[in-house]
Amino acid sequence: MARRWTKGYAEGVASLLDPILRTLSMPQLRSMPESELPLGDPLPWDLFDRWGAMLLKEGSVIRNEEQLKDIIHRGPSIQVPDAIPDPLQEQRRSLHIGTPFDVNHKCIRFLESISRDPFENPQFLEDVDRVAAAILRAVERDEDAALASLLIMEDGRYCIRHQVETAIVVAAVARHLELSAESIRSIVCGALTMNLASLEMQEALHNDRSPMSDETRILMNLHPQQSANLLKDLGVTNKEWLGAVAHHHELWDGSGYPYGLIGTRIPLGAQLVQIADTYTARTSSRSWKTREHASTTLADLVRNAQGATNPDLTRILIRILGVYTPGTWVHLDNGEIALVARRGRTLKTPIVLSFISRGLALGAPLVRDTSVERYACREGVPPPALEHPLKPNILWGLVLPIPT
Numbered sequence: 001m002a003r004r005w006t007k008g009y010a011e012g013v014a015s016l017l018d019p020i021l022r023t024l025s026m027p028q029l030r031s032m033p034e035s036e037l038p039l040g041d042p043l044p045w046d047l048f049d050r051w052g053a054m055l056l057k058e059g060s061v062i063r064n065e066e067q068l069k070d071i072i073h074r075g076p077s078i079q080v081p082d083a084i085p086d087p088l089q090e091q092r093r094s095l096h097i098g099t100p101f102d103v104n105h106k107c108i109r110f111l112e113s114i115s116r117d118p119f120e121n122p123q124f125l126e127d128v129d130r131v132a133a134a135i136l137r138a139v140e141r142d143e144d145a146a147l148a149s150l151l152i153m154e155d156g157r158y159c160i161r162h163q164v165e166t167a168i169v170v171a172a173v174a175r176h177l178e179l180s181a182e183s184i185r186s187i188v189c190g191a192l193t194m195n196l197a198s199l200e201m202q203e204a205l206h207n208d209r210s211p212m213s214d215e216t217r218i219l220m221n222l223h224p225q226q227s228a229n230l231l232k233d234l235g236v237t238n239k240e241w242l243g244a245v246a247h248h249h250e251l252w253d254g255s256g257y258p259y260g261l262i263g264t265r266i267p268l269g270a271q272l273v274q275i276a277d278t279y280t281a282r283t284s285s286r287s288w289k290t291r292e293h294a295s296t297t298l299a300d301l302v303r304n305a306q307g308a309t310n311p312d313l314t315r316i317l318i319r320i321l322g323v324y325t326p327g328t329w330v331h332l333d334n335g336e337i338a339l340v341a342r343r344g345r346t347l348k349t350p351i352v353l354s355f356i357s358r359g360l361a362l363g364a365p366l367v368r369d370t371s372v373e374r375y376a377c378r379e380g381v382p383p384p385a386l387e388h389p390l391k392p393n394i395l396w397g398l399v400l401p402i403p404t
């Protein structure tokens with residue numbers, strides 16, 4: 001008795017599920033109006049009824065009015081092609097995953113894809129915000145590694161890489177100021193789009209040694225406002241984001257462009273982007289020169305602290321980056337050449353990894369605390385030629401994990 005009931009029950013469930021399962025396995029259909037059904041010509045597609053059952057295969061011919069009427073009665077439909085997969089979707093999902101070196105690389109690749117034609121990407125603004133969130137998370141997770149990534153890696157086109165690097169420095173400095181999380185994120189978005197209207201020009205200028213022509217100078221002066229206008233056209237209404245972009249070339253003493261704003265009349269976000277922009281531009285390599293040592297750039301910023309940049313921000317930047325910034329190379333008092341890996345007890349005493357001793361490469365890098373006298377930093381030096389490329393994920397992750 002129980003067995004008969006069970007069988008009947010199962011059959012009932014199956015009969016109830018059958019139409020649902022059929023619906024789920026049906027192709028995605030779109031109904032065809034009568035006017036689009038060819039009479040007497042081969043069909044350019046498979047033709048289904050409204051329930052997804054095949055009526056005629058591609059190439060078949062509707063021979064007469066009577067057959068046409070019958071087809072119309074059945075609700076003629078054709079299959080909708082599968083949605084074209086969004087190539088950016090996978091990048092979006094994994095943007096924040098990995099070490100700061102991985103995130104730096106992925107953000108450059110992704111920003112390059114979405115900046116080619118922002119109007120073609122309905123998610124452009126959300127995508128910029130995703131990059132900002134990934135950068136902030138990476139900086140929060142390991143600030144030393146994030147700062148080192150600017151000086152160690154050289155991925156992608158300069159015009160895009162430069163915006164990501166500027167955003168990393170902005171994120172590192174902004175989190176030490178009394179700013180809301182929303183403000184920080186808006187300013188980081190500003191750094192990521194500061195040159196949106198002039199990417200090609202920035203790329204060309206980066207490797208052009210000749211003096212800037214008058215025409216180029218005019219275009220340069222226009223690019224902050226043009227980038228802000230472009231962002232407005234794309235739907236940005238956030239004033240901090242737009243302000244950071246429109247004024248990122250204003251200087252503290254009023255000698256900047258486009259409006260010559262002075263001091264605190266320059267939005268704080270723009271001041272932050274300006275100082276980070278200067279630091280990352282000067283410490284990047286060009287086709288005719290190697291990177292300027294970060295300690296040289298920072299010393300210059302201090303010297304000009306009463307001029308181009310807000311002196312308070314300059315002090316904060318030095319406090320965050322240290323005199324010997326992660327990612328730079330130093331000559332130690334004992335003669336070793338070492339890579340600065342983590343900031344130490346003071347601005348001048350980082351934790352470093354020695355790679356070269358007495359002119360010879362060490363078998364494995366040695367961790368040195370430069371607050372110990374014999375390992376003190378003597379001076380910054382250019383990156384040495386190494387036998388093997390650096391593996392930053394291993395160096396920062398295994399050799400020098402984040403101190404707890």
Ligand SMILES: [Fe+2]
Pocket residue numbers: 194195223224248249
């Ligand atoms: Fe700019």
